[in-house]
Amino acid sequence: MLLDVRPVLHSPGKRLGFQFELDLSDAEFSGRYPVSRPVAVSGQVRNTAGVLELELTAATVLDAVCDRCGKAFSQEKTVTYGCMLAEEVQNEDNDEIVVLEEGKVDVEDLARTAFILGMDTKTLCSEDCKGLCPRCGADLNLGPCSCKKETDPRLAVLAKLLENK
Ligand SMILES: [Zn+2]
Numbered sequence: 001m002l003l004d005v006r007p008v009l010h011s012p013g014k015r016l017g018f019q020f021e022l023d024l025s026d027a028e029f030s031g032r033y034p035v036s037r038p039v040a041v042s043g044q045v046r047n048t049a050g051v052l053e054l055e056l057t058a059a060t061v062l063d064a065v066c067d068r069c070g071k072a073f074s075q076e077k078t079v080t081y082g083c084m085l086a087e088e089v090q091n092e093d094n095d096e097i098v099v100l101e102e103g104k105v106d107v108e109d110l111a112r113t114a115f116i117l118g119m120d121t122k123t124l125c126s127e128d129c130k131g132l133c134p135r136c137g138a139d140l141n142l143g144p145c146s147c148k149k150e151t152d153p154r155l156a157v158l159a160k161l162l163e164n165k
């Protein structure tokens, strides 16, 4: 979506709002497609004393899978992004400035990139997820499994000695 910011370009104090939905259902993350629902984007471009500032929020509910226990769950995800807009490039190296093309900016492209970069590399169903037992594969969040705790053989010898006292 191209947003025409010319109405606020030379009008300090003015702002221009925008709102749209983004389809990222074909975006792949570690072999999965977690963005099954539309991403709601809203934001504004504000002219503050002649400087154009853009800010946006992109939010959705992801189809997440816990990296530790493998449980599928819904995860709210909100990404915020901001940049400045300029009519011409002054400093190529400054990636916080997005250059307008004929007074327009591709807000859909900005939102898509910000959302994808904002995805977490690690997903956990909860901070203290206990994961699966490496021996039997049981979900340890549901309680301890029936695997016997392995006893240190040296401690076992000690225990024997104490028993025989
Ligand atoms: Zn988990």
Ligand SMILES: [Zn+2]
Residues within 6 Å of the ligand: 133, 134, 135, 136, 137, 138, 145, 146, 147
């Ligand atoms: Zn086990």
